[in-house]
Amino acid sequence: MYNQLTPEIVEQLKAVTSYVFEGEDINPDYAKDEMPIYGTHMPDVAVQPRSTEEVAGIMKICYENNIPVTPRGAGTGLAGGAVPLCGGVLMDISKMNKIKSYDMENFVVEIEAGVLLNDLAEDCQGKGMLYPPDPGEKFACVGGNVATNAGGMRAVKYGATRDYVRAMTVVLPTGEITRLGATVSKTSSGYSLLNLMIGSEGTLGIITELTLKIIPAPKAAASLIIPFEDLHSALGTVPKFKMAHMDPQAIEFMEREIVLASERYIGKSVFPQELDGTQIGAYLLVTLDGNSEDEVDALVEQAAELVLEEGAIDVLVADTPSKMKDAWAARSSFLEAIMEETKLLDECDVVVPVNKIADYLEFVNKTGEECGLTIKSFGHAGDGNLHIYQCSNDLEEEEFKSRVDKFFDIIYKEATGCGGLVSGEHGIGSGKVKYLVDSVGETNMAIMEGIKKVFDPKMILNPGKVCYRG
Numbered sequence: 335m336y337n338q339l340t341p342e343i344v345e346q347l348k349a350v351t352s353y354v355f356e357g358e359d360i361n362p363d364y365a366k367d368e369m370p371i372y373g374t375h376m377p378d379v380a381v382q383p384r385s386t387e388e389v390a391g392i393m394k395i396c397y398e399n400n401i402p403v404t405p406r407g408a409g410t411g412l413a414g415g416a417v418p419l420c421g422g423v424l425m426d427i428s429k430m431n432k433i434k435s436y437d438m439e440n441f442v443v444e445i446e447a448g449v450l451l452n453d454l455a456e457d458c459q460g461k462g463m464l465y466p467p468d469p470g471e472k473f474a475c476v477g478g479n480v481a482t483n484a485g486g487m488r489a490v491k492y493g494a495t496r497d498y499v500r501a502m503t504v505v506l507p508t509g510e511i512t513r514l515g516a517t518v519s520k521t522s523s524g525y526s527l528l529n530l531m532i533g534s535e536g537t538l539g540i541i542t543e544l545t546l547k548i549i550p551a552p553k554a555a556a557s558l559i560i561p562f563e564d565l566h567s568a569l570g571t572v573p574k575f576k577m578a579h580m581d582p583q584a585i586e587f588m589e590r591e592i593v594l595a596s597e598r599y600i601g602k603s604v605f606p607q608e609l610d611g612t613q614i615g616a617y618l619l620v621t622l623d624g625n626s627e628d629e630v631d632a633l634v635e636q637a638a639e640l641v642l643e644e645g646a647i648d649v650l651v652a653d654t655p656s657k658m659k660d661a662w663a664a665r666s667s668f669l670e671a672i673m674e675e676t677k678l679l680d681e682c683d684v685v686v687p688v689n690k691i692a693d694y695l696e697f698v699n700k701t702g703e704e705c706g707l708t709i710k711s712f713g714h715a716g717d718g719n720l721h722i723y724q725c726s727n728d729l730e731e732e733e734f735k736s737r738v739d740k741f742f743d744i745i746y747k748e749a750t751g752c753g754g755l756v757s758g759e760h761g762i763g764s765g766k767v768k769y770l771v772d773s774v775g776e777t778n779m780a781i782m783e784g785i786k787k788v789f790d791p792k793m794i795l796n797p798g799k800v801c802y803r804g
Contacts, residue, residue, distance in 0.1 A: 336420055336794070337400045339378045350391035353382035353429070363409055364424045365417070368471075368669075371680050371735070372414030372765040377404065377424035384429055386503055386511060386542040393540070394509030396423055402794050403507075405536035407448060407475030411482065412681055413763025415535045419798040428475055430542060433457050440517050442500055443548050447477025447541045454546075464551040466492035468584070469759065470666060477541045482761035483533035487584040487621075490716025492549075494759070496532045503543035504531055507790040517545060530785070535761045536796045538789040552623035554630040555583065557661045559650040560641050561606055565589055565616040569692040571644040572715045575620070578640055580633055585716035586619040586665055587691075592672070592710045593617060596664040599671035604660050609647045618646075618715065619665055621658075668712050668721075676725040678734045682742065682766070684749045685719045685758030694752060698722055698745050705741045707734075719758030742769055749773075762800045770801070 348354045355361070356379055365374040383389045396403050402422035409416055418424050431448040443465070445454060452472040458465045469479055469486035478484075480502070485494030501515035515521075515528035531538055562568040568587055575582050590613075593605045607614055618641070622633040630653075638649040652661040673679060686694050695711055702709035702724065713720040722745070724738050746756055746769045756766055756773045771779050782801035787793070793802065 336402050336422060339401060339422065343395065343399050343401065344379060346395045347379065347381060347392060347423070350395065351381055351383050351388045353384070355380040355382075360424075364406065364426070367409050367411040367414060367416045367763075369412045369414065369679070369681065369765070371678065372417060372763065373419075375418050375421065377418040378421045380424040380426060382426045382429045386505060389425065389427070389505045389540055389542050390509045390511050392423065392425065393505050393507060396794060397508050397792060400792055400794060402797050404796050405481075405540045407478035407481075408450065408473060410471045410474040411478065411763060412683070412760045413757070414765040415482070415761050415763035415796070415799055417764060419764060422794075425540065427477060427540065427542065431475075434543075436461065436463075436548075437517070441548055442517055442545050444543065444545050445476060446543055447480070448475050449477075450474070451476055451479060458548055459551060462551055463548045465498065465546060465548050467495040467498055470669070472666070476544060476546070480532055480541055480544060481535050482759060484759040485717070485719070486759065487586060487714060489714065489719075490585055491581055491583045496529065498547040499528065499532055499544060500547055501545040502528065502531065502541050504539040504541055506539050507792065507795040512539075515545070519547075533761070535763065535800050537786060537800050537802065538795070540795070552583075553625050554627045555621055555623040555658070556630050556634050556651060556653040557658045558618075558620045558622070558634065558637060558641075559605055559652065559661055560618040560620060561609060561614040561647045561650075562616050562618070562645060563612055563614070563647060565695060566692045567645045568616040568618050569695070569715060571618065571641055571646070572691070573688055574640055574644060575637070575716075578636065580622065580637060580640075582637075582716065583621040583623045584619070585714070586712065587715040588617050588619065588665065588668070588712040589710070590615050590617075592668055592712050593664060595675055595710070596667045596671040599674055600663055600667050602660070602663070604664055606648070606650070612647055614647065619661060665712075672710055672723050672725065676727060678726045678729060678731060679723060680734075680738045680765075681721060681723045681760075682745070682756075683713075683719060683721050683758050683760040684746065684754055684756060685717070686749050686752055686754035688716070688718045690752045690754070691715060691718055691720065694748065694754070695720065697748055701741060701744050705737045705744075707737055707741055714758070717758070718754070743772075746773055764798050767800065767803065771803075
């Protein structure tokens with residue numbers, strides 16, 4: 335279907351950008367993302383453009399010669415979305431990493447898509463501002479976050495990444511450069527191509543520049559570690575926060591085993607394992623913010639009263655920057671901790687209605703046991719986005735994949751049945767295409783495939799991902 339890269343085509347690429355890598359000079363990390371179970375595939379050539387114009391020049395050459403192109407940011411994806419399944423050109427945009435300008439009157443910042451989330455967060459903080467989207471992986475590229483609509487921990491209060499993208503510059507598969515959206519905060523101006531590009535995982539175009547909404551940073555914050563005897567009790571408390579008008583910045587849940595693994599990984603114990611003779615089975619980690627210390631103190635007191643009435647064993651308050659850092663260090667290390675102790679690993683980030691989380695996770699744990707898999711779960715209790723990991727240290731890979739496939743078939747069907755969806759923020763990539771088809775149905779898949787063909791008639795951009803079934 336695709337043509338091979340010839341020396342002549344490679345020379346054309348070198349005429350566009352100085353950063354073209356071949357053979358042994360290609361970084362082996364380009365063959366995979368953070369979830370190697372979805373396979374490794376080396377590209378034939380890797381490029382690191384430094385501008386939108388260079389991205390456009392590379393795409394024009396690849397489009398004219400029918401060469402597949404796989405866009406990539408920091409490579410922190412978990413669904414095989416940046417794996418060059420068909421070889422061809424790997425387009426690494428991570429070197430396009432300038433924070434270009436702030437417009438404080440319109441509350442936006444303009445950046446290149448390769449800026450790291452951590453760098454943007456720190457830069458905004460230095461100006462008294464906040465870019466609210468907060469995915470767990472702080473060293474992902476913001477362009478990749480937008481490409482998967484990765485919302486992260488603060489989505490419960492502030493909304494997902496989609497809510498903060500005002501405009502973007504995109505290079506289409508043909509090499510054309512287009513601008514989508516505007517600095518304005520509302521629009522009723524035709525189809526929202528901007529929102530179509532957000533979450534498209536690099537299958538419709540390559541995002542090179544972004545205009546993002548920012549907000550004044552809250553002046554005070556505190557985190558609460560809230561231990562419960564069991565997960566059902568912990569999750570049953572979550573809707574009560576909103577009903578009590580507390581509006582937490584983040585509400586995370588975690589089970590005992592994953593906390594123990596994380597604390598082993600970071601070498602520090604923060605979460606209590608037992609209180610008053612009761613073994614802790616699950617935790618909520620809640621952050622409250624406000625415009626003054628007094629406001630936050632009042633919220634903390636209100637929250638403590640609420641959770642203790644709902645069965646919490648205790649409430650531990652982290653109200654200084656160092657204590658909050660310690661409280662969130664374990665949460666931020668969950669994936670690394672699981673990887674450290676696990677030979678074979680797969681994951682899903684299914685999203686279900688908040689009031690269905692507890693029952694759904696009980697179903698998941700029971701199904702995992704029936705399928706002969708070790709299940710470790712955590713996630714965003716405030717918005718129903720669950721991170722469910724399937725682990726094994728003794729199965730052969732093919733047997734592991736077979737069991738995971740059976741597990742996914744069952745739990746995704748259950749999620750759809752209770753009003754959920756396949757992915758809340760990690761995306762579909764190559765690893766979840768089958769389950770997306772089963773979830774949304776043939777009619778919706780046909781519409782998505784039609785959209786893909788309009789943007790990318792030669793099907794060269796990130797082939798094999800999201801809705802492309804060959």
